Amino acid sequence: MRLLVGWVPASHVGALCRTSSVPSAGVNPDVLLARIRRADITNVSFDDLVRLVQALGFREVGGRGSHRVFAHPDVAELVNLQVERGQAKRYQVRQVVGLVRRYNLSLEER
Secondary structure, X not given: OOOXXXXXXXXXXXXXXOOOOOOOXXXXXXXXXXXXXXXXXXXXXXHHHHHHHHHOOOEEEEOOOOEEEEEOOOOOOOEEEEEEOOEEOHHHHHXXXXXXXXOOOOOOOO
């Protein structure tokens, strides 16, 4: 048996290891939601956006590779998020903001 060892960029480690028992420190979902509602959608961490959609009531229903798919019981559309060098893609951040406005979504109680 041959073991291949290679270098993996730090930005890809999160995509390879989705589950973590240690919660990572990031932006509070309240703060992130207020920020992206102001159209400040640059430099949004992928992990922060995932935490936000989960706090909005979305649940992960699938995905493969760098893609993660989320569904909400009151939203007719799926949210497909893709990590790119540790950041969320801007058009996907815009889509999340659009869904928040269209469906009047708010953060769930924790």
